[in-house]
Amino acid sequence: MDVERGDSFELSWDDDRILAALTGASMDGLELAAEHLLQVSSALAPLEEGDLERSGEVSTDADEQAAAVSYDRPYAARQHEELTWRHDAGRQAKYLEEPMSTERDTMLALLAGPLRDTIGD
Numbered sequence: 001m002d003v004e005r006g007d008s009f010e011l012s013w014d015d016d017r018i019l020a021a022l023t024g025a026s027m028d029g030l031e032l033a034a035e036h037l038l039q040v041s042s043a044l045a046p047l048e049e050g051d052l053e054r055s056g057e058v059s060t061d062a063d064e065q066a067a068a069v070s071y072d073r074p075y076a077a078r079q080h081e082e083l084t085w086r087h088d089a090g091r092q093a094k095y096l097e098e099p100m101s102t103e104r105d106t107m108l109a110l111l112a113g114p115l116r117d118t119i120g121d
Helices: 015-044 076-081 097-102 104-119
Strands: 056-061 066-071
Touching: 015 056, 015 066, 015 097, 015 104, 097 104
Parallel strands: none
Antiparallel strands: 056 066
């Protein structure tokens, strides 16, 4: 559309609606990224009976605009930090920390997707 000098147009801006849409989209993206991190970290978590792997969960807090991945077994932190313990092939210490780094680009893309969909390309 060409706008000529003297033409007029109306622009309506609804801050609250825009902020709500972006907030919702960012939470959707955070949850997608956290679910991905949970999936990857669970596949790396030390495995004996599977309790640690099954205890992983994603929690979100919309007020804080935050998502977290956690494992709730009493030994989860020790398993994560103890570098000298032996693990089955493909399982390891730092099962949560490592994918935070190696999966960074994927998680950023997952975070950005809902925001991109909300504001358009």
